Amino acid sequence: MGRIYVVGTADTKGDELAYLAERIEWTGAAVVSVDVGTRPSAMRNDVDAREVAACHPEGRDAVLGPDDRGKAVAAMGVAFTAFIAARDDVAGIVGIGGGGGTSIITAGMRALPLGLPKIMVSTLASGNVAPFVDVSDIVMMPSVTDMAGLNRLSRVILHNAAQAIAGMARTPAPQAGGLPALGLTMFGVTTPAVTAMVEQLRGDYDCMVFHATGTGGRSMEKLADSGLLAGILDITTTEVCDLLFEGVLPATEDRFGAVARARIPYVGSVGALDMINFWARATVPAKYGERLLYQHNPNVTLMRTTAEECAAIGSWIAHRLNACDGPVRFLIPEKGVSALDIEGGAFWDPEADAALFDAIETTLQITPNRRLIRLPLHINDPEFARAAVAAYREIAT
Structure with missing residues (x-):
């Protein structure tokens, strides 16, 4: 089994990101935590935002340089897509986010092969998710509450997301056999x-x-x-x-x-x-x-x-x-x-x-x-x- 990538914006969702990673590790799965925030964060992750931003075709400054948050978010989406598409050890990926995080993370998810487990816990998951899912197989999970700190409900939602992604990654679907x-x-x-x-x-x-x-x-x-x-x-x-x-x-x-x-x-x-x-x-x-x-x-x-x-x-x-x-x-x-x-x-x-x-x-x-x-x-x-x-x-x- 490869590793489960846990992705979020640590500058605004650091506690939730750490809790989700801990819940997945509790299942025995190997985890890689990835920060895709566009602002500085004191949280430590396995992959920090600067490393992801460096994957942008125009370099790190194209992501972390703009004062305009909208431009920075769009650029981080490009960078994260390049980053995650280059990994060869992704057994599954789970993201957490509001509007910006959902846009960034699902951009990368859409670049991954169909069939590879993908869960996005999002504040936007109960609305029109077509722009985020497109023709991929991303599972959109509503966060119900905003992710502005852990609470009794968000802990349950994130625990369930952890169990879901760990189960998918631990027992992947059988390789298609038989007819082409x-x-x-x-x-x-x-x-x-x-x-x-x-x-x-x-x-x-x-x-x-x-x-x-x-x-x-x-x-x-x-x-x-x-x-x-x-x-x-x-x-x-x-x-x-x-x-x-x-x-x-x-x-x-x-x-x-x-x-x-x-x-x-x-x-x-x-x-x-x-x-x-x-x-x-x-x-x-x-x-x-x-x-x-x-x-x-x-x-x-x-x-x-x-x-x-x-x-x-x-x-x-x-x-x-x-x-x-x-x-x-x-x-x-x-x-x-x-x-x-x-x-x-x-x-x-x-x-x-x-x-x-x-x-x-x-x-x-x-x-x-x-x-x-x-x-x-x-x-x-x-x-x-x-x-x-x-x-x-x-x-x-």
Whole structure:
């Protein structure tokens, strides 16, 4: 077993940090206490704030020099991320903090692999924690009271956090065995395609399907970056539409970045690139008022992408794939990219589809490892699923 890192801002949470470390040591676990405060502290820790701050790309003064606390906190988040990502003995990590400490510590936690135990005891844990957790597996534990000195309740909360992190670190989950894991992306409008692929692959792979809602694609790529995926069938790349055109379920600029970094087998397609997602009809930006809209349900409105937008989307995707040197196959279903984009369907637009396909074809740099496959099929045709699976099996061998 490695060591449990206990992290907090010793300048404001010194007593709580020491108590939490003592409670973990009581379980028999090895502990490393780390100070990420931005002000001087008399508390002694195994790693002091100056050592963490020195990990900032611009040096210690970039963290401990600014008089502006907001800038110092942001810089310490960068420094702590670099510090903790470089450790090779982390069996688990537990942090305590208010607003600043939570921001600093969870930044570092998000850089750690999925599956490694992470607990953040925070005054903010009962609110919107999405900015702190993002697509990681951080466990947010409410502190209930503010951490302004130990009291009868905070001692219980910190004791429970100590027991939780010690238990997780002492008995880690068994190493995944058996079938290699695959990541697949799906939307409601590509469900027939992806379901058919899973049926064909499940005997040989552990298929993990991600809903292409922005966080879904990022979660899948986080797994790839963590070395937990053997390959990807990225059939539904619709998050790019929302990234480029103000939709509510966007990818980030790093979409496809994990594919380039991990160099794992990748089969992609154009699933649901005919739509941009908004919430209820009233939330659609006024400038889109005259566009073709489709009410998917009372809370979600879809907007059909134009030929001009499709060209931009196709070019953006192809440019990103050009950075991928691992085995890549990209499939184009020429008869439609979603359940709505089919002859007679609400989003049927052959001109827009042609602009999308042509932009990909003209921008994608074809190599022996990176190939484009055009198929006279609809994305939800059974033959398309079989073709995608065949393409994956070819590059996975």
